[in-house]
Amino acid sequence: MKHWVKGMALVMTLVLAACGGKPEEAATGEKIYSMGVNAAFAPFESVGSDGKLQGFEIELAQAVSDAAGIKIKMTNTPWEGIFNGLANGDSDFLMSAITITEQRKQSMDFSEPYFDATQLVVLGKGQSISRAEQIKGMKVSVLTGSTGDTIAQKIQGATSTDIRRFESLELALKELENGGVQATIGDNGVVANYLTNNGRADLDIVEGINFDKEYYGMAVRKGDSALLEKLNAGIKQVRADGTYVRIHEKYFGKL
Template sequence: MSSITTRRFLQTAATLLVGIVLAACGKQEPAPAPKAAAPAAAPAPAAKVYVVGTDAAYAPFESQNEKGEIVGFDIDVVKALAQKAGIEVKFVNTPWEGIFNALNQGDRDLLVSAVTITDERKQSMDFSNPYFDAQQLMAVKSNSKIAKFADLKKLKVGVQNGTTGDEVVTKLQGKDSANIKRFESTPLALKELEAGGVDAVVADNGVVIHYVNNNVGAKFKTISDASFVAEQYGIPVKKGNAELLAKINKALADIKADGTYDKIYASYFGAAPGAPVAAAPAAAASK
C-alpha cells in the first residue's frame, strides 16, 4: 500500500510541477500602452479679405445692377488687380460723404470710387499710382445759351457734395453762394437739371457723358472749358499702409503691361486709354 501511495504522490507532484511550468511559460506580458495620438495640425489661418469701399452711384465707374451687385469700370480694375496680387477683395457700398472717414478709421482697407488725387487728400491718405485720366465737364439743357464755365458765375449749378466739381464751382461763385446746389450723387444733380431746378451741372466728364448717352430724352448737351485742369484717379489706402500700396502698384503695372487694363477700358469707353470718350462734345471724368 505504501509503495502505491508513494507512486501516486510522485505522479501527482510531477503533474502539478508540469502544470506550474506550463502556466509560467504561458504567462502573457501586459500589452504596451497605446501611443498618444499626434496633435492635429492647426488649421491654416484664413486669407485676409480686403474690404473695398465704393460709392456705387457713379456709373460707369461704380453702380449697382438689377441684382444689387456692385459693377463698373473701377470694380473690374480692382478685381483684375486683386487677381494679379493674389489677394481677396470684398466691395462694400459706402456713401461718398463718409467714405474717407471709413478708410481712416480702418473700416475699409482701400477705396475705389473715381477718387481724384489731390494734394489735400494726400495729407490724410496714401494714393496708388494714377489709373485714370479725368477732367470736369458741364451738362446743360440742349437749348441753353451757356457756352463757357464763366457763364455759371451767377446761375444755379448742381454738384455732388465734396467732389472736385464742388470745389471748382465754389471757387467760381464763392463759398457762401446760395446758387450752388449740392447733392449726394451726380445722377441726382442731373435729375435736378432735367427738372429745371438748376441751370447746369459740373461733374466728372466720364459720369456726365455716361448719363447723357443713356438719357437721350433729357435733351442735354455737354460743354468742356479750357479752365478745367486735368485730373487723375487713384486708389486710396490708409495713411502708412505701405505693404498694401506696394501690392496695388505692382498689380496695376502688371495689368497695364499685359493688356488687361486696355481691355477693361475699351469695354466701358469704346476706345483705348488716352482717346476721347465718345459723347455729345466731350472727353473723360473725376470726383
C-alpha cells in the same frame, strides 16, 4: 450686367461686401482687404438690377487684386462717409473715382493713377456760355464733395446758395433735367454715360472749357506702404498684360 470676372470668385467677393466691418480672414487664414466704394457713379460703379456691384472700377479692382495676389471684399459706402471709413479702419482702401489731390495726400496715400478724367459743364437747352466763370449767378448742381463742387465754390463762393449738392451725379443731372438748376458740373465719364443712356436731347455739354486734367487713384491709410505696394504691383501687371485695355474698351472705348 457685364462682368470681366465671372463665377464664384466674384460672387464670394460681393457676398462678403454685404457683411461690412473690419478686415477679415479667409478660411485659409489669408487676409481679406476691405475696399470702400460708392456705387452711384456709373459707369465706374453702380448697383445692377440683380443687386450686385458692376462697372469699370468693380472689374478693374478685381483684376488688380487678382494680379496682386490678394483677396478683397467690396463694401458699398455713402460718398459722404467714405474717407472717414478709411481713416477709422472700416475700409483698408478706397476705389471710387477718387481724384488724387494735394489736399487729400495730407491724410491718405494714393496708388499710381489708373484713369485720366476731367470736368464737364452741362447746360439745359437754350443756355450758352463760353467760359466757366459765366455760371456765376446760375443755380448749379454738383455731387457733394466732388471736384465739380470745388469748382462751383471757386466761381460762386463757398457759401453760395446757388450751389445745389446731391448724393450722386445722376441726381444732380436729373435736377438739371427737371429745371431746378441751370447747369451741372461733373466728371466726364459719368456725364457722357448718363447722356448716352438717357437720350437727353434737351441737355448740352459745353465745348471748349478746359479744366485741369484729373487722375484717379486707389487710396489707402497714410503710411500703409505694404498694401500700397501690392496695389501698385497689381496695376502694373494689368497694364502690362492687356487686362486694363480690355476693361477700359468695354466701358469707354479705345484708349
